[in-house]
Amino acid sequence: MSENPESKWFGEKPVEAEDKTGMVHGVFSNVADKYDIMNDLMSGGIHRLWKDRFIRMIRPRQGLRYLDVAGGTGDIAFRIRQKIGKKADITLCDLTENMLRVGRDRAINKGWINDFDWITGNAETLPFEDNSFDVYTIAFGLRNVTRIDNALKEAYRVLKPGGRFFCLEFSKVRNPLLSKGYDVYSSFVIPKIGKVVAGDRDSYQYLIESIRKHPGQRELQQRLQRAGFKNATFSNLSAGIACIHSGLKV
Template identity: 55%
Template sequence: MRSKDGQQRRFSAGDIASFGQRDIPAGEKAGMVRGVFTSVARNYDLMNDLMSAGVHRLWKDRMIAALRPRPGMSVLDVAGGTGDIAFRILDRTHHRANVFVCDITEDMLRVGRDRSIDRGLVDGLAWVCGDAQSLPVASRSVDAFTIAFGLRNVTHIEKALGEAYRVLRPGGRFLCLEFSQVVLPALSELYDVYSYAVLPRLGQLVARDRESYQYLVESIRRFPPQEDLAGLMRDAGFGQVGYTNYSGGIAALHSGWRL
């Protein structure tokens, strides 16, 4: 990148972030991610069903089963704008938990609020627009932190993990459901073909937005594999870190505790 005086500018590692296959100035990523999800918000849930043949629902159900939410629990669900995780938590606790949904994209939150009204869910649910790297949440204030298919979109994963650790009470649990590295060679090849050849085209046909779904496919490939993410969680302070692969590693659920 060149500065205004025409000189070549070099970025340090902290100045660079990935956006799909590209490296960009870190300060630009949040706005670009917000633009992607503003574009796809209205079709986001439909596209998830089409892209995964509905399997994302099973992964999310397993995430909630692992969380084992209980009545009275306070949960911060980050990057959960359309409400999929929040609604499952409330259903599991018979609407007796407190769930705070935080998302960087206001349009995603609008979709979630509309869905909650349609479901008659008002009590125990709050919607907040905020960045995972600087959460508008008090330290040591929640019992659990969940994030599903959102961590790969933050600018600096280490900062988001640090924030997750900060807001959890001692004994609180962190759960991250995210696309990951396929561990079966034959499945990996098929998944690559499907991802790059089919998903962007599906985005064009259904959401009229090929570029956003091209980014989403590419962002999966730039996300740290399972063991690397587990290491980042330990570096952030989490204990008893582990993960479970779903569908041969297409997705993985990472878990850690603030001890």
């Protein structure tokens, strides 16, 4: 398996690797203001249950440093903060300022604005020192990264020895009947909702295509191992529509 095969694809369109990150940035700049409502509409609220499950697997506790990469509007960071309380040490890092702006507004509404570090940055070249964090999370972010293998190596670099990696992402549905139904729903319904609610069919078309292009469970597990993670494993959610991968830096 060659490294970073996804770098030449923007959804299902072939692109030059050096153009892709800018295109992804454009998508999330456009959808930021409608991102949260669209998540609920597209998934019927199920993304909340997946994120709750993700947090239960992480088992957040006080005294550890958390880094939420592709943290966007804050769903994962807020859940960690909710579990730990005011003493939580959480950094969000995201490529797109507009997504972080929406996240900061949400944090203000919760009275939590000073409880997080908000950093603009790329998962492939994280602006943090080696061995800095105890827990690295990335939720629905990895499939948008131009070079996934580079991002996994960066995750490994910034984690402390003993640090844990957790990724929540769409994955491959194994049941053929469910897979067909899911395909029809995502191909025809989601871009239409995107057009009506967010006035942006193309961005939601990309988001659906990026799900289809994202590596399946086993491939991502192998790529985690190749990046150096031990105990790389995965757990399917909703028959594989989504999946949690985890790994350990020793």
